[in-house]
Amino acid sequence: MxxxxxxxxxxxxxxxxxxxxxxxxxxxxxxxxxxxxxxxxxxxxxxxxxxxxxxxxxxxxxxxxxxxxxxxxxxxxxxxxxxxxxxxxxxxxxxxxxxxxxxxxxxxxxxxxxxxxxxxxxxxxxxxxxxxxxxxxxxxxxxxxxxxxxxxxxxxxxxxxxxxxxxxxxxxxxxxxxxxxxxxxxxxxxxxxxxxxxxxxxxxxxxxxxxxxxxxxxxxxxxxxxxxxxxxxxxxxxxxxxxxxxxxxxxxxxxxxxxxxxxxxxxxxxxxxxxxxxxEIKNVYRKLMKVSCTGCSYCMPCPFGVNIPECFSFYNTYHMAGNRLVTRGMYGFRLMGAMGGTPSHASLCKNCGKCVSLCPQHIPIPGELKNVSKTLSGWRTKILLPLVKMMFSRKKLDDSA
Ligand code: SF4
Ligand code: SF4
CATH class of the missing domain: 3.20.20.100 (NADP-dependent oxidoreductase domain)
Known part of the structure; x- marks a missing residue:
């Protein structure tokens, strides 16, 4: 070692x-x-x-x-x-x-x-x-x-x-x-x-x-x-x-x-x-990704609070051999405010267009966010949210059991 x-x-x-x-x-x-x-x-x-x-x-x-x-x-x-x-x-x-x-x-x-x-x-x-x-x-x-x-x-x-x-x-x-x-x-x-x-x-x-x-x-x-x-x-x-x-x-x-x-x-x-x-392998994975987002964040911040690179990262993981249930749960947990943080999920996009010209990959961001929203913010994720909340709130502060 x-x-x-x-x-x-x-x-x-x-x-x-x-x-x-x-x-x-x-x-x-x-x-x-x-x-x-x-x-x-x-x-x-x-x-x-x-x-x-x-x-x-x-x-x-x-x-x-x-x-x-x-x-x-x-x-x-x-x-x-x-x-x-x-x-x-x-x-x-x-x-x-x-x-x-x-x-x-x-x-x-x-x-x-x-x-x-x-x-x-x-x-x-x-x-x-x-x-x-x-x-x-x-x-x-x-x-x-x-x-x-x-x-x-x-x-x-x-x-x-x-x-x-x-x-x-x-x-x-x-x-x-x-x-x-x-x-x-x-x-x-x-x-x-x-x-x-x-x-x-x-x-x-x-x-x-x-x-x-x-x-x-x-x-x-x-x-x-x-x-x-x-x-x-x-x-x-x-x-x-x-x-x-x-x-x-x-x-x-x-x-x-x-x-x-x-x-x-x-x-x-x-x-x-x-x-x-x-x-070379990274580039192959990038080509296989649903959205070729590199995570550079040039498009940020979004005036409506969408965390654009994170939305695309979850979306790509969902389509690339990630565990789909876990990915949905994590998307709900991290971006949909399941535990009370500020929501930053794809459905918050108001199509204002501010981000589009800033993307060096020329990704049609609002359109792709709609796809993310359809895939990850739908009823399948929503029914998971109470479960995520329950799982987290079940733990007591002084839990020593
Ligand atoms: S188009 Fe959507 S994601 Fe882009 S800046 Fe406007 S609201 Fe945010
Ligand atoms: S600017 Fe484009 S490539 Fe960079 S994080 Fe935003 S969407 Fe992804």
Missing amino acids: QYRQVPKNGDLLSVLGFGAMRLPTKRGRIDEERAKNQIRSAIDAGINYIDTAFMYGESERILGQVLQDGYREKVKLATKLPPWHLQKPEDMETILNGQLKKLQTDHIDYYLLHALDSSTWKKFQDLGVFEFLEKARESGKIINIGFSFHGDRKTFKEIIDAYDWGFCQIQYNFLDEDIQAGKEGLQYAASKDIAVIIMEPLRGGVLTRKIPSEVAKIYNSADKKRSPAEWALRWVWNHPEVTVVLSGMNDEAHIAENIAASEDAFAGSLTPEELSMMN
């Missing part, structure tokens, strides 16, 4: 982090024994960064058990403070205390504000989040302070500049170089000595499931034979600004494959030929 250094504290973190969002299941419930074996063997193989969240179902409670018998001391543990359940400042401390109890630990090494965008960022600020974080750090309950991010680049830079963060977590993969924080955000954070943790390196499985034949042909022509997952992970590790790449792992073969790939995936280790092959 290789390790990369966190600039502000000198921690050496494994380049592969264990994402504990989707633990293995048996008959609809988490298979706790299998999860324990998977996580402990990954730690034995050198992984020392484990990521969970209040919102990941039973994950925190199970991790608390898995990390007994000396395993807690071998890892840096990351978990997240959800904005969705907060109504008053005291709720933040209630949640943190519940998390410490579930995780059976007296401190969280890496504590993140979960899923920042312009609206959750404002909510955290209005609640006085920094006062809470500083107090929690002084008391030793949390050590490093960071945030995970799903908003636009301008907001990302604003957040980066607003506080002395130790680390941040962004979505990044070879298809999403320009989506959300993107490469520019990655480099901006790194230039401020902020460690960058990467999520979605395989774009929720889009880059590894149902590989299009044209893409498979290119992979097969490479001198080195590697799986699509290994190529995608290596592409991310190739960036020197990246500290840890999180992989949500729940299959023994995938864990072994990812650990093996991480052994020699040094920054800058892909050859110019390999990088140009990845670029």
